[in-house]
Every structure is written in C-alpha cells, then in structure tokens.
Amino acid sequence: MKYSPLIACQAQRRKSATGSSWRMGETSIQVKGKWTYFYRAVDKFGKTLDFMLSEHRDEAAASAFFARTIKTNGWPEKVVIDKSGANLAGLQNINWLLLLLYGWFWLIEILQVKYLNNTIEQDHRFIKKLTRPMKGFKSFQSASATLDGIEVAHMIRKRQFSTSGQSAFQQFAALAA
Template sequence: MMAERGIDVDHSTVHRWAIKLLPALEKAFRRRKRAVGRSWRVDETYIKVKGQWKYLYRAVDKAGDTIDFLLCAHRDKAAAKRYFEKSIEWNGEPEVVTIDRSGANLAALGAINAGRETPIRIRQSKYLNNIIEQDHRAIKRRTRQMLGFKKFRCARILLGGIEVMHMIVKGQLNDGGVGQTPAQQFYSLAG
C-alpha cells in the first residue's frame, strides 16, 4: 500500500508500527466485540519463539467464534488458570467447557470450580474439539509466512493483532448492523 503511494518503507519500520499500534487496536476491538456462546472449546497450540516452543491458549464457542487467546511460556496449571480467568473476565462464565485430555486444563478448571457456587461443567473429548483444531489453522497459516518471532513480548503483541484480524474476518466486531466489509470494520476500529 505504501509503495503504491510512492513511499518507500522498510519492513522493520512496519514491524515497529505494529508493535506500537496493535495493543491499542486490540483494546478498541475488545470494547466492540460481540458476545460469545456459553459452550466453549479450549485447546492450546505451539508457536516457536526464539527457537523454543511456546503455547498459545485459544478458545472458540460452539459456533466457531473466537473467545480469547493467551501466549504462555509454559503449559501447566498456572498458565491454564491464568488463561481461563482472563477469558471469564472478558466474556463471562461458560456453562460447559470442552477440553482434550490435557491434565493442566483439567486441574485449572478444577481450581476455578472450587470457589464457585455453580461449577462450570467440564467435558473431555478430543473429537468435540475439532472446531478449535481447525481454527488453529488460520493462525498457523499466518505465522508460518513470517520469519519467526525473536522476542516473547513481540510474539504476544503480533499474535494479538493476528487474532483480532481473524475475529474481524469472522464477523465478531459489533458494527451496529451496518453490514460493513472486514476492511471497513478495520478502518472504523482504527479510526
């Protein structure tokens, strides 16, 4: 886009702009995000940062809408609990959460349920999580084209931007019923 306008911009400049502007874009999106369903499918996928595998926790509802995401350095009970607490804070309590056979997710949900009057129902089934497994592909497709992440902080910010754009394309931005294209929704969010 910049080259079409006769402006020569280096890729590192675009990277610095993204690191600076994506957190504000994600914050604006969260204020205008549509409500999600009460049946969640939760899973984690692997992302390579500085040559080491890190874990991107993600969840979608029954309709396939993205609920939330969190990049963590470890795959343990503390990371899973932090992800669930963040997701519940932003999206409300789910009625049922479907997970695979991950012991960390089960332990984190057990700890969250311990303090609740009405516990969240937990289902463990790898086949019911096919929706989230297929949704991982869109994120992996974007990250595969990149040269890799060199810093954890940058990876977290850039993955947040990728997730926001993925949610806009899926129609999760509340645009007031205007029926805008994803590009128009992005511009309304950035403006």
C-alpha cells in the same frame, strides 16, 4: 507491532455476545528457539472468545487464561478441552475458587471429548499457516503483538462485530480509532 495489542483490547470490548458452551485449546509457537503456548477459546459457533500467549503450559497459565476469559465473556455452562492435564487442572482450580470463595454450587462442566474440540483445532490452522513460514519469532513481545493482530483479523473475517454493512477495512479503522 506497537498498536496491535491496543486494537486487540478494543476488539475484545466491541465483539458481539458469545455462547455459553466453549471450546478451549492451545497451540505451540516458537519464540527465540523455545516453544511458547498460544491459548485460545471459541464458543460452539466458532466465535473467538479470548487468546493469550504464555511462556509455560501449566496450571498457572491455564488458570490465568480461564480467569481472563471469564472476566471478559461471563461464566460458561461447559468447557470442552483436549486431554491436556494443565487445562483440566486450570479449570478445576477455577471451580474450586467458585466453590470456596463464593459458595457457588453451579460449577463449570468440564468435557474432554476429542471430536467436540475440532472447532478450535481447525481454528488453529490459520495461525499455523501464517506463523510456520516465519520459523519462529525473535522476541516474546513481537510474537504476542503479531498473534493479536492475526486474531483480530480473523474476528473481523468471522463477522464478530456488530457492524451494518461495513467493509473489513472500515471495521479495522473503527477499532483503531
């Protein structure tokens, strides 16, 4: 639990390049009997871009997630989201910041198409499969660390790191070193 966030940070730095069309969604995780929200983004090929656990599902959390994802992965051309108003408001907030602060007229295209978001929804099942038997977490830090570890394991499984013939254990050991 202690080293999982550090390994996730290394994984973010070492992952291979991703596409410019993103799918973004969130899933709910129970922590101390309350629902928290695990934000995730993948590209159109299913490669994990970023993930973040938040106590709230609102514009501020969505904006923070998008800002963090853009910082580590660059600017997307378009983002596909579900019908969540918080995600839409967060993306519109990022677009307004682009326009007002930088005078950037190349805005992020926002799509709310249900079937295009199936990639991210199918990716959520691996997290649900592992967290559902736990029936929730005792603390926010343990939930965040556990989810970081699960995501890094899935990034290794999806072969997101540019490694030549290394086993999954060798890839994990390289991240931990």
